[in-house]
Amino acid sequence: MFDADKLDAIEEYLKTEFNVSEIADKHDFDRQAQTFRITDSDRIYLVTFAREFIEDNDASAISHSLQRYTLKNRFENEKIKRLVFAGPGLEITAEH
DSSP states (O other): OOOHHHHHHHHHHHHHHHTOSOOEEEEETTTTEEEEEEEOSSOEEEEEEEHHHHHTSOHHHHHHHHHTOOHHHHHHHHTOSEEEEETTTTEEEEEO
């Protein structure tokens, strides 16, 4: 499993960005990642963070990196199902 402080940083960002109070997450063994499922009244959003991204960044760096993006707008504008944060840096791929 991943460091709880890092996962908390991700969850807090997602709660704020998507304006929801609860988010489900699970370890994704196939992807070696952590996937967060955000549900609002209209749809379900999936955001996956690869092991490399989580392990190579501390909680503060993760929080700072995520603040640069408006993920909800990206989901809505690009009609995507999942965003994946991968690699040691910040590589984002979208799954339609």
